[in-house]
Amino acid sequence: MRADARDNRARIMTAADDVFGRSPGASTDDVAKLAGVGIATVFRHFATKTELLEAVLTLRLERIRDRALELTGSDDPGTAFFEFFTQVVAESESKLAIAEALTAAGAAAGEEAQEAGRGMRAAFDGLLIAAQKAGAVRADAEMPEVYALLTGASRGATAAKLDAETRDRMLALIYDGLKPRP
Amino acid sequence: MRADARDNRARIMTAADDVFGRSPGASTDDVAKLAGVGIATVFRHFATKTELLEAVLTLRLERIRDRALELTGSDDPGTAFFEFFTQVVAESESKLAIAEALTAAGAAAGEEAQEAGRGMRAAFDGLLIAAQKAGAVRADAEMPEVYALLTGASRGATAAKLDAETRDRMLALIYDGLKPRP
DNA sequence: GATTAAACGGAGTGACGACTTCGAATATAT
DNA sequence: ATATATTCGAAGTCGTCACTCCGTTTAATC
Numbered sequence: 043m044r045a046d047a048r049d050n051r052a053r054i055m056t057a058a059d060d061v062f063g064r065s066p067g068a069s070t071d072d073v074a075k076l077a078g079v080g081i082a083t084v085f086r087h088f089a090t091k092t093e094l095l096e097a098v099l100t101l102r103l104e105r106i107r108d109r110a111l112e113l114t115g116s117d118d119p120g121t122a123f124f125e126f127f128t129q130v131v132a133e134s135e136s137k138l139a140i141a142e143a144l145t146a147a148g149a150a151a152g153e154e155a156q157e158a159g160r161g162m163r164a165a166f167d168g169l170l171i172a173a174q175k176a177g178a179v180r181a182d183a184e185m186p187e188v189y190a191l192l193t194g195a196s197r198g199a200t201a202a203k204l205d206a207e208t209r210d211r212m213l214a215l216i217y218d219g220l221k222p223r224p
Numbered sequence: 225m226r227a228d229a230r231d232n233r234a235r236i237m238t239a240a241d242d243v244f245g246r247s248p249g250a251s252t253d254d255v256a257k258l259a260g261v262g263i264a265t266v267f268r269h270f271a272t273k274t275e276l277l278e279a280v281l282t283l284r285l286e287r288i289r290d291r292a293l294e295l296t297g298s299d300d301p302g303t304a305f306f307e308f309f310t311q312v313v314a315e316s317e318s319k320l321a322i323a324e325a326l327t328a329a330g331a332a333a334g335e336e337a338q339e340a341g342r343g344m345r346a347a348f349d350g351l352l353i354a355a356q357k358a359g360a361v362r363a364d365a366e367m368p369e370v371y372a373l374l375t376g377a378s379r380g381a382t383a384a385k386l387d388a389e390t391r392d393r394m395l396a397l398i399y400d401g402l403k404p405r406p
Numbered sequence: 407g408a409t410t411a412a413a414c415g416g417a418g419t420g421a422c423g424a425c426t427t428c429g430a431a432t433a434t435a436t
Numbered sequence: 437a438t439a440t441a442t443t444c445g446a447a448g449t450c451g452t453c454a455c456t457c458c459g460t461t462t463a464a465t466c
Contacts, residue, residue, distance in 0.1 A: 044433060047443060067328060069423055080445030085425060146249060146328060187393040190380050194394070197383055198376020204368075211369040212376070219401025226463055229413060251453060262415035267455060407466100414461065422453090431444065436437100 051087045053077045059098045063136030066143035070094075092149045099144060099151065102137045103158035106130060110165035120178025123169045124217060127192060131213065132206075134196035163189060180222045191216055233269045235259040241280045245318030248325035252276075274331045281326060281333065284319045285340035288312060292347035302360025305351045306399060309374060313395065314388075316378035345371060362404045373398055 057077035061068045070091055074081045088094035109126065116122035144151060151159065163185075170188055173179040179188075195216060199209050239259035243250045252273050256263045270276035291308065298304035326333060333341065345367075352370055355361040361370075377398060381391050 044442065046433065050444085067330065070425085071423075074445095081424090082426080082445055083443075086443075089425095091424065142324075148249065183397060184393070186386075186390045187397060190384050190386055190390060190394040191397060192380075193384055194376040194378075194380020196376075197379035198372050198374075201379055202372050202375055204372055208368045208372060211366070212372040215365060215369060215373060215401040216398065217401070218405070219397040219399070223400075224406055226412060228463070232413085252455085253453080256415095263454090264415060264456080265413075268413075271455095273454065409466085410462105410464095412461105412463080415459100417457090419456075420454095422451105424449105424451090426449075427447090429445100431442105433442080434440095436439085 047087075050077070050079050050083055054079065054084055054087055054094070055098060055101065058094050059101070059136075059140070062095065062098060062140045062143045064139065066139045066146055068143075092144065092147050092152075095140060095144045095147060095149075096152045096155045099137075099140050100155045100158045102140060103155065103162050106137075107158065107162040107165045110162065110169055114165065114168050114172070116172075119169070119172035119176040123173035123179060126166070126169055127195075127217075128210075128213060130192060131195045131199055131209065135200045138197060138200050166192070177222060179220050183220060188220070191220075229269075232259070232261050232265055236261065236266055236269055236276070237280060237283065240276050241283070241318075241322070244277065244280060244322045244325045246321065248321045248328055250325075274326065274329050274334075277322060277326045277329060277331075278334045278337045281319075281322050282337045282340045284322060285337065285344050288319075289340065289344040289347045292344065292351055296347065296350050296354070298354075301351070301354035301358040305355035305361060308348070308351055309377075309399075310392075310395060312374060313377045313381055313391065317382045320379060320382050348374070359404060361402050365402060370402070373402075 054073065054077045058073045061073050061076055070084055071081060073094070074084045077084070084094065088097060109129065113122040113126050141151075144155075166189065167185050170179065170183075170185060174181050174183070195213065198204075199212070204212065236255065236259045240255045243255050243258055252266055253263060255276070256266045259266070266276065270279060291311065295304040295308050323333075326337075348371065349367050352361065352365075352367060356363050356365070377395065380386075381394070386394065
């Protein structure tokens with residue numbers, strides 16, 4: 043692969059992440075303009091808009107997974123779990139915008155993005171189980187509903203444009219529900 | 225106003241509620257077809273697509289508000305509060321689709337819909353305070369974060385397409401966090 | 407039942423956005 | 437430096453969608 047092609051590809055990904063993270067309804071032209079390339083260059087690297095969105099979403103998911111993996115094996119699994127939860131909610135805004143752009147483009151997440159999603163959930167599951175073993179999270183809470191809480195808190199915070207303080211108070215309520223019953 | 229005009233207006237609203245509730249990206253033609261009228265008739269009653277979406281969203285919000293008002297003054301405020309919460313989450317899917325359609329159409333909710341939203345939140349606040357007075361909900365939880373929980377749970381359940389069982393388990397976790405600390 | 411004001415439908419119109427084409431430019435190998 | 441294969445970008449194409457125009461129909465009144 044030629045050097046300029048590789049550069050452009052990276053620039054396009056960065057621009058797309060930025061643009062779609064801001065407004066899910068953005069056009070491919072917007073991405074090209076921000077990346078400083080022509081439209082054709084965007085479509086040479088990503089055959090369809092959907093493909094571009096998927097690539098960006100996959101990257102985001104992988105980053106979140108890596109964050110979870112970093113925290114896995116911490117000697118304070120309870121703190122690790124809640125810290126991860128908080129971080130994901132705090133940073134979810136732009137990621138959700140990208141996911142929304144994908145569905146608005148009339149396509150479910152493709153194989154690549156789905157795989158990244160599975161990897162992320164697996165890493166999150168690891169954090170959850172460790173926190174439960176350490177007695178920081180109630181043992182009867184299972185992955186599906188806890189993950190639903192995570193996505194729900196993310197979407198709720200994003201949709202309602204919560205300020206940081208209200209968001210933390212909401213999380214405090216959720217965390218109280220997740221802690222072991224006395 | 226002529227009788228056929230009133231009929232058509234009602235038919236259009238019903239059709240729009242149905243169509244946009246299913247798929248936020250639907251076109252105005254789809255609505256007209258389902259309502260059994262021409263496109264021009266839709267635009268005669270609602271000057272823009274945004275206006276139609278707002279009307280439908282407002283109606284939904286008012287219905288939710290009415291549900292809350294019905295439950296207000298119950299002699300079991302705790303049960304009333306949690307029942308309302310559960311109902312809203314269970315039925316949120318199509319309402320959220322409509323709200324999404326509005327933002328996708330590039331417009332925030334107009335004055336009418338905002339007013340309906342305020343009314344709904346006020347009614348919800350009434351339920352919350354009554355439940356707190358009855359000792360069913362912890363007293364230190366305030367409206368903004370509790371409302372954020374409601375919208376978050378709704379959006380999370382919708383986005384993740386939770387089955388009823390997982391949704392209830394998620395709600396149980398939330399409710400445990402909302403109940404008074406022992 | 408004739409009148410008429412209001413409402414109706416469906417064929418436009420214009421804008422926008424995803425995707426293509428093709429001649430110009432440029433990185434790499436010799 | 438030159439050759440050439442690859443990549444680039446601007447000007448298209450095509451389809452879709454919100455919205456309009458206008459001749460026709462219909463509900464209400466006398």
